[in-house]
Amino acid sequence: MNTNVTIAGVTFQNPVMTASGTFASGLEYSEFVDLNRLGAVVTKGVASVPWPGNPTPRVAETYGGMLNAIGLQNPGVDVFLERDLPYLKQFDTRVIVNVCGHSLEEYLDVVNKLADADVDMLEINVSCPNVREGGIAFGQDPKALFTVTEAVKKAAAQPVIMKLSPNVTDIKEMARAAEEAGADAISLINTFTAMKIDIDKRRFVLANKTGGLSGPAIKPIAVRMVYEAAHAVKIPVIGMGGIATAEDAIEFIMAGATAVAVGAMNFHDPAVTIKVAEGIEAFMQSRNIPDLDSIRGCV
Numbered sequence: 001m002n003t004n005v006t007i008a009g010v011t012f013q014n015p016v017m018t019a020s021g022t023f024a025s026g027l028e029y030s031e032f033v034d035l036n037r038l039g040a041v042v043t044k045g046v047a048s049v050p051w052p053g054n055p056t057p058r059v060a061e062t063y064g065g066m067l068n069a070i071g072l073q074n075p076g077v078d079v080f081l082e083r084d085l086p087y088l089k090q091f092d093t094r095v096i097v098n099v100c101g102h103s104l105e106e107y108l109d110v111v112n113k114l115a116d117a118d119v120d121m122l123e124i125n126v127s128c129p130n131v132r133e134g135g136i137a138f139g140q141d142p143k144a145l146f147t148v149t150e151a152v153k154k155a156a157a158q159p160v161i162m163k164l165s166p167n168v169t170d171i172k173e174m175a176r177a178a179e180e181a182g183a184d185a186i187s188l189i190n191t192f193t194a195m196k197i198d199i200d201k202r203r204f205v206l207a208n209k210t211g212g213l214s215g216p217a218i219k220p221i222a223v224r225m226v227y228e229a230a231h232a233v234k235i236p237v238i239g240m241g242g243i244a245t246a247e248d249a250i251e252f253i254m255a256g257a258t259a260v261a262v263g264a265m266n267f268h269d270p271a272v273t274i275k276v277a278e279g280i281e282a283f284m285q286s287r288n289i290p291d292l293d294s295i296r297g298c299v
Contacts, residue, residue: 001284002291003277005039005259007236008159008184010120012039012094012259015292016249016277019240019263020044020098020123020163021070022214025084026091032270037277040094042261043084045125047100048109050076055207060196065215065242066264067194069208072100072128077110081117094120096161100128104148108155115157123161124152127190127212139165139190142177149181159184161238164229167193171225172232179233187238187261188229189222214264216242223255230256230297244272246279256297 003014017040018026025043026035035041053073060067074080080097088095097119101107111122126139126148138144145162153160162178164171166189178186191212196205222241230237239257242264243249249260265272289295 001281001289003281003284005292007161007238007258008121010094010159014039014277014280015253015257015259016273016280017096017238017259017261018042018266018273019261020125021068021072022263022266025080026088027084029266029270033274035088035091035093037274038093039259039277040096040120041088041091042096042123043080043088043098045072045074045098045100046077046080046110047072047074048077048106048113050074050079051100057205057207058211060205060211062194062196062213062215062217064217065213066267067196067206067211067213068191069206069211071208072125074100077113081113085117085119089118096121096123098123098125098163099152100125102128102130104151107148107152111152111155115155119158121159121161121184122152122156123163123187124148125163125190127163127165127167137165137167139163139174140168142173145174146177146181149178149183153182153184161185161187163190164188165190166221166225166241172228175229175232175237179235183235185236185238185258186229186233187240189218189225189241192218192221214242216244216265218242219244219248219251223251226252226257227255227299243276244268246276246283249276249280250283250295253292253296254299258296
């Protein structure tokens with residue numbers, strides 16, 4: 001039985017990754033999770049300079065999930081290179097750095113600083129608001145997505161994953177734009193824009209008014225979008241969105257995903273990623289499945 005998967009020439013010991021923003025850079029979770037047993041650790045978003053994030057309250061529980069408006073708070077790429085990356089390199093797991101920015105120049109600054117770093121892949125968060133275009137996210141405009149992808153790919157020393165937003169009319173169009181611009185892989189979905197109102201206080205629960213919805217409630221939509229994207233492009237797809245169990249992860253693989261990422265459920269159960277990885281192995285053993293290629297995209 002072989003759980004290995006390969007994306008853009010990078011081989012992972014199993015298909016289970018952490019979703020950016022839900023696992024920090026692994027430091028906080030390492031006492032609960034053996035990072036050596038994960039396919040990859042995907043870091044929290046890394047920007048060119050420290051980002052303070054949004055005002056509080058910025059997290060709220062919802063039925064079947066959660067809302068967050070953290071605002072990609074992070075200490076910046078210099079701190080990441082000095083503190084977080086050396087810690088991660090102690091473990092036998094792949095390291096994927098999530099890159100965020102408010103402009104093309106900000107993305108490229110981080111990408112250039114990571115060029116000589118010992119990281120395996122870059123994941124570009126195009127759900128960031130483009131401040132030069134009135135705040136629309138890069139990932140909501142196929143032309144902006146193409147421009148960022150093409151520029152990042154030219155500058156990057158590592159393979160590039162473009163993380164797509166679900167807040168679009170046609171996910172296939174966005175997937176094709178990323179592929180045509182040279183992306184090595186795509187990952188989806190990021191969170192849905194959503195809102196919660198406190199009916200007693202008669203005001204928004206989040207200071208930012210809106211936040212990103214994640215958790216089990218979004219999984220059926222995520223599976224559909226991964227299926228559509230995987231059938232629209234030839235590059236690998238990393239599927240995510242509400243994965244709580246191995247069965248959930250296998251749905252994404254059967255929809256066409258090469259690998260999966262577990263996000264919001266890390267807050268509910270810090271060991272969930274290991275349980276998902278072990279559950280996939282058990283599923284394969286019980287059904288005599290020799291490798292994941294045997295079931296990938298089988299529906």
